[in-house]
Amino acid sequence: MKNDFSTGLRHGVPIGLGYISVSFTYGILAAGGGMPIGLVVLMSMTNLTSAGQFAGTLLLFSSAGYLELLLATMVINSRYALMSLSLAQKVSAGLSRPHRALMSFGITDETFTVASLEEKEVTFPYMAGLMSIPYLGWALGTFLGAAADALLTPRMQSAAGIALYGMFIALVLPVAKRSRDVLLVVLLAVAFSTFFRYAPFLQGLGGGYSMILSAAGASLAGAWLFPKEVEEVA
Amino acid sequence: MPSYYLGGILLMALSTYLIRMAPLTFFRRHLKNRRIRSFLDYIPFTVLGAMTFPGIFESTGSTLSAAAGCAVAFLLAYREKSLLTVTLAAVGAVYLAERLLL
Incomplete structure (x- = not known):
């Protein structure tokens, strides 16, 4: 069991490193829009999702109502329901509900993909290990980005406005090409x-x-x- | 404003968690319907597409600088450069365009 945890940790390292750069961009965007740094980090530590956070933050900056925010979050994150359902086939039928409820917090596009590719059954210690480093990377990158925002000139902040959209294009175009x-x-x-x-x-x-x-x-x-x-x- | 943000963050966190938690915790069936699965598979791409356009053209100081950043992002993404490379190049292109034009 302890072995599963360390295997998970190891598998999470590259994901965590990738998250630092994406969440760094998020931190710049959110702090640049005027959200206090503590709330920016709280967003990342409680939501742990890129597209959902970016979209939700833009909606908050446009003073959207909570119903609009809730519906948008649910549509953007609906894919997690599918991943969660798919993961339900990869865990032991005897896995307890509290364990299932805890490990589901760490489902992201990347951790799900890695866990799905595991040949063995996905255990609670494995998933706990797998989500740890990505979670820390996501929080750390957000903090660094939000802190770095204060160092940017207005012209650099204006240019950074396109960062999120550049990332979206980089996510979609390679798939659409094929x-x-x-x-x-x-x-x-x-x-x-x-x-x-x-x-x-x-x-x-x-x-x-x-x-x-x-x-x-x-x-x-x-x-x-x-x-x-x-x-x-x- | 901070309390509006805090409420929004908690609302998003709660709904995102429930979406992740409910199927794994309460269901054990496999989703077989082709159309429902296809719908869910397309969602991330259509969300990103709808968020990017036309929003990207209003994301910087001018439509022209945004178009420059967009073109650079397209070129590099088409060549399958990494997320970070594409993002930074788009930001760099906007910065240069605004220096030259404004």
């Missing part, structure tokens, strides 16, 4: 959100609602037009 289905579905989502932003009668629609409708609408169209083959791992 999959025509993903490319078409993403283009549809972009068309929807551009329409919601500029159509004269829809400009009162909040950014969160526009994102939800665009993403859900395009994904729904994708699920009907290009359903994927069912695989074991999402």
Whole structure:
């Protein structure tokens, strides 16, 4: 059992290192927008999710209502439900509910992928080890980014505004390049959100609602037009 | 403002945790429906797409500098450079564009 923990720790090192750079960017963005540094770090330590935090923070900066924030968070993070469900097949049936409830906090795109690729059953000590270093890296990077923001000139802060979007492009483009289905579905989502932003009668629609409708609408169209083959791992 | 932020952060944390926790803790079935799985598989990409456009063009000091950053990000992402490389290059391109143009 103790062995599983150290195996998990080892598997988490590269994830944790990657998280430092992404959360550093998040820290700059959130502190740059005027969120106090303590709250920026609290966000990372309680949410542990990139797209959800970025989007939620942008919504908070636009003074969105809590309902809009809640719905947006649920749509963006709905993929975790699928990962959680998939992970449920990889753990021992006898694993207790408290253990399941605790280890689910550490489900992210990356830890899920690594845990899914494990040949053996995923145990509680393994998952605890796997999530430890990414969690620390995520918190540390956020703190460093938020602290570094004070050192940036206004022009550097303005340029940093594009950082998040650059990262999004880097996440999507390589996948869209290989999959025509993903490319078409993403283009549809972009068309929807551009329409919601500029159509004269829809400009009162909040950014969160526009994102939800665009993403859900395009994904729904994708699920009907290009359903994927069912695989074991999402 | 800080209490509005704090409430939002806790709301996000709670809902994100419930989404992660409920299936693993309470369900043991495997999701077989092709369309539901496809829908969930497409969600991360459509969310990122809808958040990036047209928002990216309003993310910097001017539409023109944002377009420069966007073009650089596209070029490098297409060549499959790392997240950090693409991000920093886009920021650098915006910085340069704003120095030259404004």
